[in-house]
Amino acid sequence: MSSSPATVSLLRLNDLRDNEGRGRRRSGRGGGSVGEGENGRERAQGAEGEGDREVRLRGGQTPLRRRLPRRGFKNPFSLTFQPVGLGKIAKLINAGEIDSSELITMKTLKDTGAIGKQIKDGVRLMGRGAEDIKWPIHLEGKSSSRSSRWSVRKVYYNKLGFRALLKPEWFAKKGRLLPKAARPPPKQRDKVDSIGRLPAPTKPIPLTPEEKEAAAAKVAA
Numbered sequence: 001m002s003s004s005p006a007t008v009s010l011l012r013l014n015d016l017r018d019n020e021g022r023g024r025r026r027s028g029r030g031g032g033s034v035g036e037g038e039n040g041r042e043r044a045q046g047a048e049g050e051g052d053r054e055v056r057l058r059g060g061q062t063p064l065r066r067r068l069p070r071r072g073f074k075n076p077f078s079l080t081f082q083p084v085g086l087g088k089i090a091k092l093i094n095a096g097e098i099d100s101s102e103l104i105t106m107k108t109l110k111d112t113g114a115i116g117k118q119i120k121d122g123v124r125l126m127g128r129g130a131e132d133i134k135w136p137i138h139l140e141g142k143s144s145s146r147s148s149r150w151s152v153r154k155v156y157y158n159k160l161g162f163r164a165l166l167k168p169e170w171f172a173k174k175g176r177l178l179p180k181a182a183r184p185p186p187k188q189r190d191k192v193d194s195i196g197r198l199p200a201p202t203k204p205i206p207l208t209p210e211e212k213e214a215a216a217a218k219v220a221a
Helices: 040-046 050-056 086-094 106-111 146-151 159-166 168-173 186-191 209-220
Strands: 082-085 123-126 139-141 152-156
Touching: 082 086, 106 159, 123 139, 159 168
Parallel strands: 082 123, 139 152
Antiparallel strands: none
């Protein structure tokens, strides 16, 4: 009677070895890994750093930036004018630094030191010291108080035009022409008398008959 050959096993416990061709698996080290890493939204937020995560993640609690009250607002359309009184202009006229026969513009006030060099949006002419002026003068500004309206023509300059008025040499240095005078926006048309002229004018714009009557009425009042 023949005996069947014995089955030989090719896999033995003592023959098990590590696979040298594959490195150790690192779990939780990327967006596609599964294991000990962060999951979902916490994974992306935790990648920015523990400091940022502690500030934004509060476990369902209302964040600090939403709990603090909001007070006031900053108007992006607000304008900042530098005030100058008519009395200061009168002193410069008496000192001979300003010619009262010519038009006194915002550039004239800047060149003579009546206002500082850091002018943001324009000059506001104030009526204080108006009693020191005993002769007619012609002024141009972006704004004026009620007591000085009788001697001021309010003109409009946009930011580029206002820069060309105060610093025309900058455009010449860059080899650029002076920009054309810009028209005021619809909301400011009723607040100005005319469009600003470039370069800085030396002669005032003649008043219309209606403006002469209005100026006479203000002087009489």
